[in-house]
Amino acid sequence: MRWGDTWRPKRSGLSWVNAELNAAAAVCAAQLAVVCAIWWVGTFDDDTHGAGSGGGLAAVGLLCMLVFGPLLLAVLGLVHAAAHTMPAATLARLATRRVRGSEEAWHLVFVAALGVLWAAVAVVLGGLSPPGTTALLIAASGVLPALGVAYVRRRELATGRVPRSRRIWVRSALASFGACVLVAGAGAVGLSMGLIKEYEPPKLSAGQLAGVWRGDGGAVLRLRAGGRAELTKLPAQPEFGDVTTKDFTRCHGTGSWFLDTEGRYDPYSDAYDEGDPAARDGVVVQVADCGHDTYWTIGGSERSPELFVLFGDADSGDLRILKRD
Structure with a gap:
């Protein structure tokens, strides 16, 4: 049955x-x-x-x-x-x-x-x-x-x-x-045991970083080979006096950029110590009269690299990510 x-x-x-x-x-x-x-x-x-x-x-x-x-x-x-x-x-x-x-x-x-x-x-x-x-x-x-x-x-x-x-x-x-x-x-x-590898960010040269990066809200960052940066609605660290009132500002115009491989500007390293093993490579974008210098940390992978900034508190901050165009 x-x-x-x-x-x-x-x-x-x-x-x-x-x-x-x-x-x-x-x-x-x-x-x-x-x-x-x-x-x-x-x-x-x-x-x-x-x-x-x-x-x-x-x-x-x-x-x-x-x-x-x-x-x-x-x-x-x-x-x-x-x-x-x-x-x-x-x-x-x-x-x-x-x-x-x-x-x-x-x-x-x-x-x-x-x-x-x-x-x-x-x-x-x-x-x-x-x-x-x-x-x-x-x-x-x-x-x-x-x-x-x-x-x-x-x-x-x-x-x-x-x-x-x-x-x-x-x-x-x-x-x-x-x-x-x-x-x-x-x-x-x-x-x-090393069977599951911890994440390791990619190591990119200045030449590899040059190009167009785009993010949410129409954000565009153009990194020129000579160190020139062109910004459109790009999130940036606010001026020191505005830190308590807003997490970031948006910048337009032109500025400069350079690659930091020593962790001097990495906000996630221990008290910004140079040589901290936890420090990560990043791109420092400087724009006159538009916020403070912004450290875009390099993330993603060699094939799909990213630039990101976490504005505000590490637990509940505003994460902004740029991806290569």
């Missing part, structure tokens, strides 16, 4: 069973937590652009994540279950009434179909790309929750009762916590 047929007489309606909804939501919340942990490990070799060096707001952010993170994950899990997993379960039940096959298999088929539909919505409304990858990820996000629903149904067949919702959520929380610890531990070990 097929599994899909054994439970059908007990579920003649199309309404969702509470335990099944909670199982789908709990499994989705658990996998989201693991995905976040994997994403965090993946940022070990990312350029932080000088942000987060302060400890106060970082500690507050971590505390908020620990307090409100589980609740947020639970809400996202419920939304995912209500919009993806359980509608697919309803469609699977309707399909087994008209055609042959296991309801469990049909559930996975409709999970994939709804994944493509929600991916199309995400691409159209959110501009996510590429569409194929988005569809694959959204469809895959419903597989484990669908298996969680299948487990609840099989458990009911075996014992005659469904698992309690509280027990489902507790087990999901414990499983996700253990998986996150393993992912974080593996990332830490990989970082210490």
Whole structure:
């Protein structure tokens, strides 16, 4: 006897069973937590652009994540279950009434179909790309929750009762916590052993820096080979008297620039100490009568270099990035 047929007489309606909804939501919340942990490990070799060096707001952010993170994950899990997993379960039940096959298999088929539909919505409304990858990820996000629903149904067949919702959520929380610890531990070990390399900014010469750099708000910085700089709506450090009133000003006109490879002007080095190993190469842009000298730190990669400035506080400052035209 097929599994899909054994439970059908007990579920003649199309309404969702509470335990099944909670199982789908709990499994989705658990996998989201693991995905976040994997994403965090993946940022070990990312350029932080000088942000987060302060400890106060970082500690507050971590505390908020620990307090409100589980609740947020639970809400996202419920939304995912209500919009993806359980509608697919309803469609699977309707399909087994008209055609042959296991309801469990049909559930996975409709999970994939709804994944493509929600991916199309995400691409159209959110501009996510590429569409194929988005569809694959959204469809895959419903597989484990669908298996969680299948487990609840099989458990009911075996014992005659469904698992309690509280027990489902507790087990999901414990499983996700253990998986996150393993992912974080593996990332830490990989970082210490050199398997995961920390980010290293590119080393660019003055000749490589010469060219046109563009940023948000119409910002344009043209670095000429002879040390001349041409600016259009370019963010710049405000004058010392304006520091408390605004984070940056915008400059137009012409000025000069030079490459700093000794860390003398790097605002992220320790007390601007020359020779600080944490100091980074950058471009110092000087414009008369328009703010103070601005240090554009070199970031990105050799293939896709960037120039950036973090105005204001390191934890909550205004990050401005220029990319080569």
